[in-house]
Amino acid sequence: MADKKAPRGTLGKVLRHVRRYTPLLLLSLLLTAVAVFFSLYIPILVGNAIDVMIGEGQVDLAVVGEMLTKVAVSALLSALATWLYSMMNNRITFLVVRDLRNEAFSHIERLPLSYIDSHPHGDIVSRVIADADQFADGLLLGFSRFFSGALTILGTLIFMLTIQPIVALVVVVLTPLSLFVARFIASRTYAMFRAQSEARAEQTALIDEVIGTGKLIRAFGMEDETLDAFDKTNEKLQQTSLRAIFFSSLTNPSTRFINSVVYAGVALAGAVVVISSGGIAMSVGGLSSFLSYANQYTKPFNEISGVISELQNALACAARLFALIEETPEQSDRENASLPAARGEVTLSHVDFSYVPEKPLIRDLSLAVAAGKRIAIVGPTGCGKTTLINLLMRFYDVRGGSIAVDGKDIRTVTRHSLRENYGMVLQDTWLRYGTVRENIAMGKPEATDAEIEQAARAAHAHSFISRLPQGYHTVIGEDGGSLSQGQKQLLCIARVMLCLPPMLILDEATSSIDTRTELRIQKAFALMMQGRTSFIVAHRLSTIREADTILVMKDGNVIEQGSHEELLARGGFYEKLYNSQFAVT
C-alpha cells in the first residue's frame, strides 16, 4: 500500500464539511467544558464533606448537608450538559454524514456513464452506505470523547500543579508518551483499515452481483461455485478485518501500560519527595490524592488514544467516500444554453468515437437526418448501433467531429434540454421499486391519472395493469419483480408515450412483446412518429422497411444508407443481409 498514513487532505475535507456547524460545535464544546468542570468538582465537594467527618461526635452535619446539596446541583448540571452536548454531537455527526451522502449521490448523478459502466456498482454502493456509516461511527465517537477527554486532562493538570509542581512535572513529561505510542500504532493501522474497506467493497460488489443474478445462479445450480468465490473475498475480508481490529485494539492496552509506568513514576517520585523532605514538600495524604489525580489524568489519554485508532477507520472510509465525490464529473453544461423544442434535424459530421482509445470503434461517420424522418439502423449484432444511441443521447461524448441537432452542436446545449427532446426506449428495461403509476410517470410526474391511463392504453399495457391486484397503484418490486419481460417493455413504452418528445430512439423496444400487440403498438408509434425524427434499432423487417432511411452499420461504420428499395437495388451488404434473413425461416 502506497499510503500508510491518512492523507492530511482527508481530515481537512472532513473539517470543511463540519465547518457549516461551527456555532453548534462551539456550543457543544462549551457544554462539554461545563459538564467536565462539574464532574471534576464533585470529588472536591465530597472530599470537603469527608474532611468534616473526623470521628464520633465530630461530624459537622451542616457542612455535610451543604456539600451534598452542592453535589446534587453539580451532578444535575453536569448530567444536563452531558445530555445536551451528546445530542449536539449526534446532530452534527448525522448531519455531516447526511450531507456527505447527499453530495455523493448528487455526484453519482453527474458521473459520466463511462464511469458507471466500468465500475462495479457494489463498490460504489459500499462507499455511499458502509463507508459513510463507519465514518459516522468514528466521528461521533471522536466528538464525544475527544473534547471531554482533552478538557478532563486540562482540568486535572491544573489541580495537580497546585498540589505539587515537581511531581506534576513527571506526569506532564511522561504522559505524552502514551499519545506518541497511540499515534505510532494509529499511523500503521490506517493502511489496514484501508485494506479492510477495500476488501469490504470488493465483497459488496460480489454480493451485489450474486443478489442481482440470484435466479440465474439457482437455475444453473451454481450456488456452490458462487459460494466458493464469495468465500475467497470473505476470507480476505476476515483477514484484513482481523488485522485492522486487532492492531487498532493494541492502542488501548499499550497506552494503559504507559499509564501504569506513569503511575509508578508518580509513586516513586512522590515517595522520594515525601521521604527526602520529611513530609514538608508533600504529605502522605497529598501523595494519595495526587495518585488518584494521576489516575484520573491518564484515563482520558486512554480514551483519546482509543479515539485516534477509531479515527483511522473513519478516515480510511471517508477517504473512499471523498474519492467518489471527487471523481471527475461530466463536463458541466453551459449555463442557459438550453435546446428549445427541436424540429428534429440531426447532423453527424466526421464523428470519431471509441470506448477505449486504443480500439477505435466509429470512424469518420457523417450523416444528415432531416426533421421528421424515420431512420432505421440495421447491422449484425455488435456493429455499434447501441454506441450510436449513446452518442445521440450524449451519454458519451464524441472523440472527434460533432453531432448537431437543429444545427446546434449538442455539446453547446445542456444535456437536460437535449435529452428532453428525445424519447428513449431501450431493450434493457429498467423499472424501479414503486407503483406502476410512478414508473410510467417517470418523465412527467405531474401527469394526471387520465393522461397516464391514456399512455398505458396507447402502449397496450392498460389491460394487464388493470388485472394487477391494485391496478395502477400496484407496487412492483425491484427491477420489475415478477412482471414478464414483455410487460416490463410495455411499461417502458407507456413511459415514453406519456411524454411525446419531438425525437424518438427505440432500441429493440418491442423485442419481448408479442407480434399482435407489437403491431398495435407500432400503429401508436407511427402516430407518434408523425413529424418526429426517430431512430429505430430493430430486427423486424416491417419496421425497417417503412423507414425513410436505412443505415446499414458494420464494425462501427455506416457502410450503406438509403431507402429499402435503393439498398436492395444496390446489391450490397444490406441486400445480402436481407436475403440471408429470408433464405431460411
Add this chain to the structure above:
Amino acid sequence: MKKLFGFLREYKKESILGPLFKLCEALLELFVPLVVAAIVDTGIEKGDTPYVVRMALLLVLLGFVGLGFSITAQYFAARASVGFVARLRHALLAHIGKLSYTELDTLGGATMITRMTSDMNQVQTGLNLTLRLLLRSPFVVFGAMVMAYFVEPQTAIIFGLTILVLSVVVFGIMLLCMPLYKKVQARLDGVLRLVRENLGGARVIRAFGREEAEKETFAENNDGLTVVQRRVGRLSALLNPLTFVIINAAIIWLMHMGALKVEHGLLTQGAVIALYNYMSQILVELIKLADLIITMTKSVACGKRIAAVLEIPLDPVSGSDIPVLEDGEPAVRLDHASFTYRGAAGEAVSDVSFTAMPGETIGIIGGTGSGKSSLVSLIYRAYPTSAGTVEVYGQNVATYSLDALRNEIGLVPQKAQLFRGSIRDNLRVGKKDATEEEMWAALENACAADFVKEKDGGLDYHLEANGRNLSGGQRQRLTIARALVRRPRILILDDSASALDYATDAALRRHLRALDYHPTVFIVTQRTSSIMQADRIIVMDEGHAVGIGRHEELLASCPVYREIYASQYKKEEKTNG
C-alpha cells in the same frame, strides 16, 4: 437469534478465553492499591528508598503482565468476532442462494445487501466489544458492591438498590432503542436501493432528465434516515447522564448515611473514603458499559434482521436423481398444472396439460404476459405448481433433488445476464469442467464463435458485470452457449433470440436441430417463424393453453395462433413483395 449463536460455537475457545483474560487484567488492577499502600505504609514510614524503588518496579511489572493479558484478550475477541461474522456471512449468502424464486421476488435485493454488509459490520463491532467487556464490567460493578458490604454491611442496600435502578434504566433504554435501530437499518435499505437504482438505471434517469428529482428523492430518504438516527441518538444519549445522576444520588445517600454513622462512632473516616471510592469505580465502569450497551443494542437489532432471513424456510432441495428414460416415455409431462404468483390477483398458468417426447421441439407462443415464461419455469421447478403436476422423465419434478434436475436442464433465461469475469468463466457456469473443445462447440452452435474469436484474448476476454461491454445480441448468444456447453437433456430457450436478427435466429435453430445429443427443446418465442417446424406448439392466452398442435393444425384450429401468425405473415409477405 438463537440460530446466530450457533455460529459462535466454532469460536467457543476464543469467546471464553477472551473475556477470561480481560478478567485477569481487571484482577491485576486490584493489586495496584495494595502496592501503593505498601509504598506508603512500609517505604515512606521507614524512609526506605530502595524498597520504594522495588515497589515502583513491581507496579511497572503488574502493568506489563496486564498488557500481556489484555493483548491476548483483544486478540481472542477480535478473532472470535471477525470469524463469527465471516461464518455468518457465508451462511447468510448460502441461505439466500437457496431461497425460492417466490422469496427472491418478494424480498428485494437492496435489503439483502444491507443485511450482508451493514448489519454484519454492526454485529461484528457489537460482539467484539461484548467479548472485551462482558466479564470485566459486571465483575467490577459487583466486586465493588461486595467490597462495600465488607466495609459496612448496611450500605449494601444502597449499592444493591443503585444497581437495580441502573439495570432498569439501562434495559429500558435498550428496549426503547432496539426497534428504532431496526428502523434505521430499514431506512438504510431504502437509501441503498436508491443508490443501486440510480447506478443501474443511469441511462433512463438521464434520458428523462430526472437527475434533480432523483436527488430530491434521495435527500428525502436520506433525511428520513437521519431523523431516525437522531431520534435513537437522542434516546441513547440519555443513558450516560442518567447513570451519572443515579450514581451521584447514591453517593449523596451514602455520604449522608456515612456522616450519621461517623457521628455515632459506627464508621471511621477512612471507611467512608473507601465506600466513596467503590461507588466512583462503579461510575467509571458504567460509563464504559453505557457505550457497550448502545453498541450491543444496535448489533442485536441488526442480528435480528440477519436471523429473519436465515429463518425463511427453504424449498426442499434433496431428492432423487433423474433416471434414464425408458422407450416411449415422455420427457416432460404437465397434467392440469396451475400456478399463481404470491400476491397476484389471478393464475399465471391455468390448468395446462401436454407431453413432450425426448428429442422433440416444443414451441410456446402467446401474447405478452400470457404465461409462457411462467409455464416453462414450472419445468425447471423455479416455482411449485399450485395445482396439478409437472413430470420430468416419468417422475414428479418435486421428487428430484434440485441439483440433479437443474443439471439436466439447459436454461437460457429471458434476461441475458452474464457475470463479471472472462467468457471462459461464464461458459463454465454451464459446465464446471468444460474443455476448450466443448466450449468452442457450444459457441459455434450458439452462433457466438465468430465474435468471441474477434475479442482480445478470445475466451479470456473480460466481461464487465452483466456483460455491459457486449451488445445485446452478443450477450444473448453467450447465454445460449452457456446452456449448450453442458449438453443438457432438456433445453429451455425463454424468448432468448429476441435480440438476434432473423438470419442468426434461423442459423441457431438449424444448429439446435443438428445437435448430436438430441435434447428436448422448449422454445418460448414471439415469432411464429421460430417454431413453425416444432413438433408441437403450445399457444398460451391469459394462462391457458388455448391450442396445442403442429403449425398447420393450429392454423386450422386455433384462432389465437392464426391471429399471431397473420400479424407476422402479413408483414413478411409485405416485405417479400
